[in-house]
Amino acid sequence: MSEIMAIANQKGGVGKTTTTINLSAALAEQGKKVLIIDMDPQGNTSSGLGIDKDELETTVYQLMIGDNSFDECVQKDVFENLDVLAANVNLAGIEIETMDMEDRNYILRDIISEVEDKYDFIIIDCPPSLGLLNTNALTAADSILIPVQCEYYALEGVTQLLITIRLVQRTSNRNLKIEGILLTMFDIRTRLSVEVSQDVRQTFGKLVYQNSIPRNVKLSEAPSRGMSIFEYDPKSTGAKAYAGLTEEVLKRNSREA
Numbered sequence: 001m002s003e004i005m006a007i008a009n010q011k012g013g014v015g016k017t018t019t020t021i022n023l024s025a026a027l028a029e030q031g032k033k034v035l036i037i038d039m040d041p042q043g044n045t046s047s048g049l050g051i052d053k054d055e056l057e058t059t060v061y062q063l064m065i066g067d068n069s070f071d072e073c074v075q076k077d078v079f080e081n082l083d084v085l086a087a088n089v090n091l092a093g094i095e096i097e098t099m100d101m102e103d104r105n106y107i108l109r110d111i112i113s114e115v116e117d118k119y120d121f122i123i124i125d126c127p128p129s130l131g132l133l134n135t136n137a138l139t140a141a142d143s144i145l146i147p148v149q150c151e152y153y154a155l156e157g158v159t160q161l162l163i164t165i166r167l168v169q170r171t172s173n174r175n176l177k178i179e180g181i182l183l184t185m186f187d188i189r190t191r192l193s194v195e196v197s198q199d200v201r202q203t204f205g206k207l208v209y210q211n212s213i214p215r216n217v218k219l220s221e222a223p224s225r226g227m228s229i230f231e232y233d234p235k236s237t238g239a240k241a242y243a244g245l246t247e248e249v250l251k252r253n254s255r256e257a
Contacts, residue, residue: 002035002116003253005123005179006141010164011157012128015147015184017044018219019245020125022238023145025228026246028081032120035074037108038087039137040127046086049078050226053088060085064107064136065097070115079228083119095132104132105172109140130164138165139172143179145249148200150186150193150212155203180252182245183212211244 007016007023020036028034037060038045043053053059062068063085075084098104112122124137138144146161148154158181169176181204187193201208213219216238222229229239 002119003121004112004116004140004142005121006126006137006144007123007147008126008134008137008144008161009146009148009157010128010130010160011149011153014128014149014157015182015213016125016128017048018223019145019147019182019184019213019242020045020123021048021223022219022229022242023246023249024082024121024123025079025230026242027121027123027249028079029230030246030250031081033081033118035083035085035115035119035122037085037112037122037124037137039091039108039124039133040087041089041092041133042127043087043089043091044223045125046084046088048223048226049082049084049228051075051078051084051086053086056086056088059090060087061090061094063111064094070111079231091133098132105135105139108136109173112140134164135168135172138168138176141173141176143177145179145182147182147184147213148196149184150196152192152196154196155199158200178207180248181208183208185215186212187215209245209248211241211248213241213245214238216241 007020024034024036046053058068058073063073073085075086078084126134126137148158183197214237216236218233218236219229219238222232225232
């Protein structure tokens with residue numbers, strides 16, 4: 001049975017895509033079979049993995065509207081042990097295309113149920129907004145990882161997301177839990193980063209990962225090369241941070257198994 005994890009925050013620019021790519025790549029390097037599902041019409045996770053999203057004829061969109069099968073849509077072995085359901089701008093039309101579908105909040109859950117036995121981890125990159133795509137992701141997920149940027153109003157975005165999580169728990173996925181909260185773009189040299197880190201840890205306690213993700217130029221550069229940080233610069237502070245996060249994720253999941 002796979003662990004299905006949504007990476008979400010209703011604020012943009014908090015490191016969802018960077019975390020999706022690098023956590024998934026690290027899990028794959030550990031020998032875990034991983035599927036990434038890009039649920040953001042911007043398709044940044046797809047392009048950050050070196051996929052030419054605009055040239056794809058079959059993506060998660062075609063799969064969700066029933067035009068193509070999973071095997072026709074999935075990008076196999078993008079990295080070793082890592083498959084991808086890519087996305088592009090077509091996914092923005094999903095609200096209209098599924099308007100007459102019954103149980104349209106469960107489309108992704110039903111898709112995953114057919115293939116989850118093939119994977120150890122299924123990682124879903126969510127768009128930075130409310131709507132059908134986010135609802136599908138949270139309805140399908142076992143858990144949610146929340147990246148929080150170390151900046152003013154960081155907790156505001158988390159508070160909004162917690163309201164959404166409670167709504168999903170009441171209506172479509174009562175077993176959804178918070179996997180963890182990840183501090184991103186942390187700069188120990190600035191008072192703001194330190195204060196936000198302290199506030200988040202004080203508020204959420206053990207839910208917050210011990211590892212935080214630093215501001216790191218290499219982390220920003222890697223997606224433009226279509227690489228994870230482990231390919232682009234495995235000795236960087238960003239690579240070390242995501243390796244540490246991956247160990248925490250694996251330990252938490254082994255305790256719950």
